[in-house]
Amino acid sequence: MKKLSFLFFIFLFQQALAQYQPHWQSLDQRKTPVWFEDAKFGIFIHWGVFSVPAWATKSNADGFGSGYAEWYWQRLFAPNLKIHPEFVAFHQKNYGNRSYQDFVHDFKAELFNPDDWAKMFEQAGAKYVVLTSKHHEGFTMWPSPQSWNWNAVDVGPHRDLAGDLAKAVKARNLRMGYYYSLYEWFNPTYKTDVDRYVNERMLPQMKDLVTRYQPDILWTDGEWDHPAKTWKSEELLAWLFNDSPVKNSVVVNDRWGNDTKGKHGSFATSEYGHGGTDNNEVNGFARPWEECRGMGESFGYNRNENLDSYRTGEQLVHQLIDIVARGGNLLLNIGPTADGRIPVIMQQRLEEIGGWLNVNGEAIYGSRKWEKAPKYTQDSPVYFTRKGEHLYAIVRKWQEEIIIENAPKPTKVRLLGFKGAVKFSYKNNVLRIEAPAVNPNTIPCRYAWTYAIMP
Numbered sequence: 001m002k003k004l005s006f007l008f009f010i011f012l013f014q015q016a017l018a019q020y021q022p023h024w025q026s027l028d029q030r031k032t033p034v035w036f037e038d039a040k041f042g043i044f045i046h047w048g049v050f051s052v053p054a055w056a057t058k059s060n061a062d063g064f065g066s067g068y069a070e071w072y073w074q075r076l077f078a079p080n081l082k083i084h085p086e087f088v089a090f091h092q093k094n095y096g097n098r099s100y101q102d103f104v105h106d107f108k109a110e111l112f113n114p115d116d117w118a119k120m121f122e123q124a125g126a127k128y129v130v131l132t133s134k135h136h137e138g139f140t141m142w143p144s145p146q147s148w149n150w151n152a153v154d155v156g157p158h159r160d161l162a163g164d165l166a167k168a169v170k171a172r173n174l175r176m177g178y179y180y181s182l183y184e185w186f187n188p189t190y191k192t193d194v195d196r197y198v199n200e201r202m203l204p205q206m207k208d209l210v211t212r213y214q215p216d217i218l219w220t221d222g223e224w225d226h227p228a229k230t231w232k233s234e235e236l237l238a239w240l241f242n243d244s245p246v247k248n249s250v251v252v253n254d255r256w257g258n259d260t261k262g263k264h265g266s267f268a269t270s271e272y273g274h275g276g277t278d279n280n281e282v283n284g285f286a287r288p289w290e291e292c293r294g295m296g297e298s299f300g301y302n303r304n305e306n307l308d309s310y311r312t313g314e315q316l317v318h319q320l321i322d323i324v325a326r327g328g329n330l331l332l333n334i335g336p337t338a339d340g341r342i343p344v345i346m347q348q349r350l351e352e353i354g355g356w357l358n359v360n361g362e363a364i365y366g367s368r369k370w371e372k373a374p375k376y377t378q379d380s381p382v383y384f385t386r387k388g389e390h391l392y393a394i395v396r397k398w399q400e401e402i403i404i405e406n407a408p409k410p411t412k413v414r415l416l417g418f419k420g421a422v423k424f425s426y427k428n429n430v431l432r433i434e435a436p437a438v439n440p441n442t443i444p445c446r447y448a449w450t451y452a453i454m455p
């Protein structure tokens, strides 16, 4: 009895020491590590067995998800979906009755060079990377003991893809993160005994992933079947924030149950503009938010897309600016091929964004939205960010004169990437900037020019 009460005392003591309790009220107190909001731009990677068929209908015609190639397996077995017959026809024509699981033998990643990838991300100006460690298909990209024979080391590539990429990414001082799907479409344990699935597979897998590779982002998804209580999300997060090796640096998104989106987590998520928000005040303090999307309409590589499905570099840069000006991050997705290449079109887009950020990054990284900015619309000519006392005006269409109301009085105005002087005048809180006589098609970049308005 004595021993028991002593143990109980120890337990209470540990609980008191633990900073966060396994319930939202306590977990919500944790401030989002500031690196995340400063980072602004990350690369999402959807890669897995779905990269073998790499096919979906051409666009998100239904407005949500019909063009997602990573959903291939599920589409074959969802007769109530309008797009189902197209998937079945494609599959039968090209693969007969080959099972989805069998595709793993063609997921070889033989051309995968993690350092080349990491270098591309660094040159794109990204500050963090989020790889699908396990999508809804349940295949793990690391040697998960809970996913015997359905992981990248036992079968397919025979390589620890998640670990090798983390090493290369961290070596370049980018933050590494993992996407992890809580649910699995066809896992028999999940379908028959969700508690057992959570206890014996899901939680051990997430802890394994975090302890092995120490990611700074845990990006969960596939949460919609159950509330957070069923997923034991609060327990997992208490462990993550109190006891894990990344307890001080890690950030998590808001997909922890069908009752958590936009309510809990270090940052809110939107996807292809769904639920994108300016108002990120959640439970008493402003949380960062992040929009994710592909360069086309899919996350997983979709061989069915043509050039016209892809956004141009300029469109992607404008999207980045629009998001950052409204206080968010952009997590831009790429879909590598089954043999481990990043499609050249995606490389080109990354390079182009990197070129723009190289000149204009000062206005992006570490910035916050400008509270006095006018409300943005689809074709706002000028976007604003601020960093401390510095205000940045990013001009979408080259103008001879830029007029900014409610601007602070500057001592100097610079055009980023241009060495010459910029003339301005200031009267009654209105700042007028005179564009310098340069050719805006060459100097200092081809589109989206930034004026730094210095205190």
Ligand code: GLC
Binding pocket: 068, 070, 071, 221, 222, 271, 292, 299
């Ligand atoms: C989704 C999808 C998916 C994608 C993702 C990214 O909800 O199911 O395929 O991974 O979210 O935001």
